[in-house]
Amino acid sequence: MILRLADVSRRFGGLVAVNRVSFELKAGEVVGLIGPNGAGKTTLVNLVTGVHRPQAGEIRYGGERIDRLPPDQIARRGIARTFQVVQPFPHMTVLENVTGGALFAGGIKTIRQAKDEAMEHLKFTGLADFAARPASALTLANRKRLELAKSLATNPRLLLLDEVNAGLNAAEIDAALDLIRAIADRGITILLIEHVMKVVLTATTRLLVLHQGELIADGSPDNVTRDPRVIEAYLGPKYAARYAPAAP
Amino acid sequence: MTLLSVENVAAGYDDVQVLWGVDLDVAHGEIVALIGSNGAGKSTLLRTISGLVRPTGGGIAFADADITTLTPDRIVAAGVVHVPEGRRLFAGMNVRDNLLMGAYHRRDGAAAIRRDLDFVFNMFPRLHERRLQDASTLSGGEQQMCAIARGLMAAPRLLMIDELSLGLAPRVVEELTAALLKINATGLSILMVEQDVLTALELSHRAFVMVSGRIKLSGSSKSLADNPFIREAYLGVPSAAGVMP
Amino acid sequence: MTRLIVVATALVLVALPFMADNYVLRLATTMLMYSALALGWNFIGGFAGYPSFATAAFFGLGAYAGGVLQTRGVPMPAAWLLAGAIVALFAAALGRAILHLRGHYFAIATLVAAEVLREVTNSATDLTGGGMGLNLPVLSADVTTQARLFYFAMLVVAAAALATTALVAESRLGFGLRCIQQNEDAAIMLGINTRRYKVVAFTLSAVFPGVCGGIYASWVNYIDPTDVYDVLLSVKPIVMVLLGGAGTVLGGVYGAFLFLLMEELVWRNLLQFHAGLLGIIVVCLVLFLPHGLRGIGLPSLLSRWRQRTREATP
Numbered sequence: 001m002i003l004r005l006a007d008v009s010r011r012f013g014g015l016v017a018v019n020r021v022s023f024e025l026k027a028g029e030v031v032g033l034i035g036p037n038g039a040g041k042t043t044l045v046n047l048v049t050g051v052h053r054p055q056a057g058e059i060r061y062g063g064e065r066i067d068r069l070p071p072d073q074i075a076r077r078g079i080a081r082t083f084q085v086v087q088p089f090p091h092m093t094v095l096e097n098v099t100g101g102a103l104f105a106g107g108i109k110t111i112r113q114a115k116d117e118a119m120e121h122l123k124f125t126g127l128a129d130f131a132a133r134p135a136s137a138l139t140l141a142n143r144k145r146l147e148l149a150k151s152l153a154t155n156p157r158l159l160l161l162d163e164v165n166a167g168l169n170a171a172e173i174d175a176a177l178d179l180i181r182a183i184a185d186r187g188i189t190i191l192l193i194e195h196v197m198k199v200v201l202t203a204t205t206r207l208l209v210l211h212q213g214e215l216i217a218d219g220s221p222d223n224v225t226r227d228p229r230v231i232e233a234y235l236g237p238k239y240a241a242r243y244a245p246a247a248p
Numbered sequence: 249m250t251l252l253s254v255e256n257v258a259a260g261y262d263d264v265q266v267l268w269g270v271d272l273d274v275a276h277g278e279i280v281a282l283i284g285s286n287g288a289g290k291s292t293l294l295r296t297i298s299g300l301v302r303p304t305g306g307g308i309a310f311a312d313a314d315i316t317t318l319t320p321d322r323i324v325a326a327g328v329v330h331v332p333e334g335r336r337l338f339a340g341m342n343v344r345d346n347l348l349m350g351a352y353h354r355r356d357g358a359a360a361i362r363r364d365l366d367f368v369f370n371m372f373p374r375l376h377e378r379r380l381q382d383a384s385t386l387s388g389g390e391q392q393m394c395a396i397a398r399g400l401m402a403a404p405r406l407l408m409i410d411e412l413s414l415g416l417a418p419r420v421v422e423e424l425t426a427a428l429l430k431i432n433a434t435g436l437s438i439l440m441v442e443q444d445v446l447t448a449l450e451l452s453h454r455a456f457v458m459v460s461g462r463i464k465l466s467g468s469s470k471s472l473a474d475n476p477f478i479r480e481a482y483l484g485v486p487s488a489a490g491v492m493p
Numbered sequence: 494m495t496r497l498i499v500v501a502t503a504l505v506l507v508a509l510p511f512m513a514d515n516y517v518l519r520l521a522t523t524m525l526m527y528s529a530l531a532l533g534w535n536f537i538g539g540f541a542g543y544p545s546f547a548t549a550a551f552f553g554l555g556a557y558a559g560g561v562l563q564t565r566g567v568p569m570p571a572a573w574l575l576a577g578a579i580v581a582l583f584a585a586a587l588g589r590a591i592l593h594l595r596g597h598y599f600a601i602a603t604l605v606a607a608e609v610l611r612e613v614t615n616s617a618t619d620l621t622g623g624g625m626g627l628n629l630p631v632l633s634a635d636v637t638t639q640a641r642l643f644y645f646a647m648l649v650v651a652a653a654a655l656a657t658t659a660l661v662a663e664s665r666l667g668f669g670l671r672c673i674q675q676n677e678d679a680a681i682m683l684g685i686n687t688r689r690y691k692v693v694a695f696t697l698s699a700v701f702p703g704v705c706g707g708i709y710a711s712w713v714n715y716i717d718p719t720d721v722y723d724v725l726l727s728v729k730p731i732v733m734v735l736l737g738g739a740g741t742v743l744g745g746v747y748g749a750f751l752f753l754l755m756e757e758l759v760w761r762n763l764l765q766f767h768a769g770l771l772g773i774i775v776v777c778l779v780l781f782l783p784h785g786l787r788g789i790g791l792p793s794l795l796s797r798w799r800q801r802t803r804e805a806t807p
Contacts, residue, residue, distance in 0.1 A: 036443070037286035049682065075684040087682075089675035100672045103665060105684025111668060140263045154683060166287065167264030195287030196460055197484025225483045234285065234482045236444030237418075243479070 001063075002027045002158055002189050003048070008057035008067075010047055017043040019213035020057070025158070025191065030184045032200035032221075033193045035210035036233055041193045042084065044210065045160050049081050050074040061158070075105040080156035082147040084163045088135040094146055095131040098122055101153030118153055125149040125179060141172040148179065158189045165196050177203055201225075209233065249276045251311060251437050252297070252328070252406055258305035259296045266292045268461040269306065274406060279428070279438045281448035281469060284458035285482045290441040291333055293458070294408050297439075298330035299323040311405065325353055327405030333414070333441075335395040339384035343375055343394055346383045350401030361401070368397040371427055389420030396424070400431070407431075409440040413447055425451045445482075449473045457481045506648060510641040518640045522712075524753050525647035526705050530730040531737075531745030532654035533701035538731060539739035540667060541694045542674030543592070544600040546727040547584075550607035551699040552706040553722035555580045557614055559707025560627045560716055569632075573646070573707040580703025581696050588695035592688065595677075604724070611722035626717035629710055643712045650708065651746075654701045658742050661697070670694055671740070702726075725771075732771070735778050 003025040010018045018040045025031060033041050046052045048059060050071035059067040066074055080101075089097050098118035099111065108114040122128045125145045130138060135146060144164055151159055161180070165173050173196070180203055184190055194200040200207065200221070207224040209217035211233035217224045224230055232240035252274040259267040266289045274280045282290050295301045297308055299320035307316045315323050338346050347368060351361045369376035372393045378386060383394055392412065399407055412428075413421040421444075428451065432438055442448035449455055449469040457465035457472070459481050465472065472478060510518055530548055537545045559576035563569060591602040614621050621627055632639055661667040669690045672680040681687050710716045729752065730745070737748030 071681045072684050072686050075682055081682060083679075083682075087676050087679040089672055089679065092671065092675060100668065100680070100685075101683050103668060109665075111663070111665065150679075150683065163287075167260065167266065169265070169268070195285065197285070197482075201484050231479065231483070235479070236446055238444065238446035239478075242446065 002061065004060045006058050008047060008054045008059060010043060010052055010054050016213050018047060021215045023208055023215060023218055025189055027189055028187055029206060030190045030192065030204050032204035032207045033191055033210065034200055034207060039210040040213040041210055042162060045081055045162055045193065048160065049079060075154060078155065078157040079160070080151035080154045081160040082151055082162055082164060084166065086143045086147050088143060088146055090136040091134055093132050094127055094135055094138070095119065095122065097135050097146055098149045098153045101150040105154035107155060121149045121153045124152065140167055144168070144176065145179070152183065156188060159183065160191045162193045163195060165194060165199050173199060251276050252439065253309045254297065256306035257296060257303050257308060259292060259301050259303045261301070266461050267296065270461070270463055272456050272463060274437050274439050277435055277437055278454065279432050279440070279452040281452035281455040282439065282441045282458060283445055283448050283455060288458040289461040290458055291410055294330055294410050294441060298328060298408065321353060324402055329399045329402045329404035329407050331395050331399040331407065331409045333410040335391045337383040337391055337394055339382070341383055342380045343383050344379040346394055347398050347401050350398035354403055364401055364403065368400055371430065372397055389416050389423070392416060392424060404436065406437045406439060409438065412440055412442055413444050421447060445478060446473065510644050515637065515640050518644055520757060522644045522647050524749055525651045526709065527730065527733060527749040527753060528746045529647065529651040529654045529701045529705050530726070531733040531749045532651070532658050533698045534730045535658060535734050535739065535745050536661065536694045537698040539734055539744065540661070540670040540674065541691055543691065545603045545695070545698060546600055547603035547606050547699070548702050548730050549722050549724055549726040550610050551580050551584060551702040552726050553607065553614070553718070554583060554610055555703030555706025556710040556716050556721040557621055557627065560629050560710040561620060563629050563711065564627070569711055573704050576707030577700050577704040581700045584696045584699030585692055588692040592691045592695060607722050607724065607727065611718045614718045624718065626715055629714045631714055643708060646708045647705070650701060650704050655746065657697065662742050666690060666693065732775055732778065
């Protein structure tokens with residue numbers, strides 16, 4: 001069991017963003033986190049990575065409580081995340097960007113060693129040819145790969161991918177999926193937050209559904225997409241009542 | 249007769265492309281619904297039509313005039329009025345002033361504006377009651393009324409509403425849809441983006457279903473309501489009827 | 494080739510006091526002082542990208558710390574080093590308090606620091622002499638020897654600042670600071686302890702101006718709050734670094750040299766417009782040369798010239 005959330009809640013002013021959410025992730029799983037807009041998915045990621053603190057509940061990573069730690073310490077313990085809007089170091093080269101990941105959270109002591117390590121990750125993500133280019137010169141799809149390479153350089157056991165596929169065309173999405181599969185093959189646990197249903201259904205074996213801050217479903221994609229509560233969340237209560245009534 | 253015609257429009261933010269060749273149209277006097285899962289690009293499409301986002305491909309025509317590259321204020325002057333997601337009322341101003349701000353660009357004189365203000369207060373009596381109250385102190389439903397009313401004050405020929413029912417109680421939504429039907433009966437065309445599928449389909453004549461920046465389904469609202477592919481559009485799983493074409 | 498330039502420069506710098514007259518020596522001492530101030534600012538403003546206006550605060554605090562210690566009988570060199578230590582402690586504490594602020598808010602907070610210190614200094618009349626200023630014991634040596642002494646003192650500080658800059662630039666700290674400057678949120682997520690790194694950079698940006706302040710006080714023998722907490726002591730080093738290239742190793746030195754040369758040759762004659770001209774320069778820099786001299790390719794011109802001379806030799 002690599003990540004466990006127990007009754008985690010967080011509000012901002014009057015708005016409850018995350019409401020008593022509990023779930024567990026087993027090592028090596030690839031799990032999807034879905035839900036309509038404003039459901040609280042990114043807030044949940046921010047809670048796990050330490051950007052915000054939960055106001056109730058606890059978060060355990062490999063048995064250790066992490067919900068009171070600052071983000072850089074959580075990163076050093078092996079939790080990495082990508083951002084919905086990519087966050088590179090724009091004027092540094094692609095190699096330097098990834099070196100940053102290896103040098104700090106990745107635990108490597110010297111810059112030279114970190115650069116070597118970084119080169120390996122660039123090769124893995126197919127960016128080796130761009131090593132000397134400034135990060136801002138890459139296309140969007142490649143910037144997303146760079147984001148991935150940086151996260152991998154931090155040597156994570158748990159990777160949180162926040163909408164990696166936003167803005168990519170079909171071919172780029174397929175390539176991204178291959179990469180995610182390759183990462184999962186290395187034994188890294190992945191939590192995939194996605195809007196593009198097709199991606200989440202092909203890449204994951206389990207779905208968590210968040211709606212208005214609450215976890216309303218946790219199960220296989222087949223079960224979850226037929227769950228009346230999920231249909232209600234996505235298509236509205238009236239539609240669900242007429243076309244997908246809950247079993248009596 | 250076509251009032252609004254969106255042809256093969258592509259658009260996005262910076263280099264994140266959101267819309268990939270969208271076709272959509274609204275005829276005179278119609279209510280058209282735009283539905284689809286989140287992140288599909290519905291709000292982006294409205295913002296592209298109203299000029300807040302510049303399209304990178306395709307064209308938009310309104311009343312036979314090309315509005316593709318016009319600035320937002322010109323598009324409002326042409327008669328396309330966008331009621332944005334989240335209402336965006338002017339906090340610190342009372343209801344009446346918010347409504348009058350809607351008429352900001354109008355040149356047809358104080359009398360015409362006064363007439364429209366009376367019309368709007370008639371349509372939404374609760375707004376008249378609260379006309380001197382700070383707009384940010386209204387309830388969610390009243391704020392939505394105020395936002396729609398403000399849009400009406402701009403003398404639109406096409407009213408575009410982004411997320412009518414978000415965060416509102418069912419009863420309030422019914423009030424609002426009744427008001428919209430009345431407004432439509434006076435000849436105003438409406439394009440609405442709506443989360444709740446049945447609310448959208450019950451209110452509109454025709455509907456378009458958007459998935460990942462493309463229109464996947466369209467047709468009369470009655471026929472779409474029974475269409476099993478709707479579920480696939482939202483949840484990605486093929487229904488019993490097979491995969492969406 | 495580079496080594497030759499370095500050695501030559503070093504020789505010139507060391508020999509200068511014995512070859513030039515006192516006027517040139519004074520100018521050179523001022524240039525060295527401003528080089529140290531600029532190099533100091535570069536740690537927090539250039540590497541970390543935090544616009545600090547605290548240089549005047551550190552300089553003034555160092556001047557008064559050094560000055561007060563000397564009036565109590567502490568020998569000069571010890572007073573200077575202690576001044577540096579006191580300023581460093583102050584900077585670490587101040588940094589802890591304000592480095593969570595970003596951009597303009599941070600800048601304003603640092604501006605306020607100098608003002609507050611000036612007021613405190615003004616009021617602590619028993620300790621500092623307040624608005625009437627502080628007189629330091631005069632050295633019993635002739636003018637020329639004194640001039641050389643203070644020249645070498647500033648040279649040591651400037652050299653130390655340069656060496657520290659070069660070390661940091663190649664180190665893990667320097668890398669981390671650059672990441673913070675490019676994208677602080679991403680830096681945190683990569684495991685960089687941004688709070689600690691920023692405090693270190695801020696402290697480094699204080700210690701050199703602090704020691705300079707102490708030396709300055711001994712050099713001019715009389716200081717008052719308006720003089721040593723002058724906001725221009727914060728603004729000029731920034732302009733110098735921007736001129737020479739922020740975040741580089743030698744940028745501050747180039748900028749200081751160029752700026753003071755221009756000041757000496759051109760503006761001294763236009764006393765009334767002095768501050769106005771400074772403002773115009775800042776605007777021009779921001780609009781036309783955002784990367785300073787680096788923007789017009791001076792370093793690449795230099796390296797190309799070096800390349801050509803290297804290829805020319807058989």
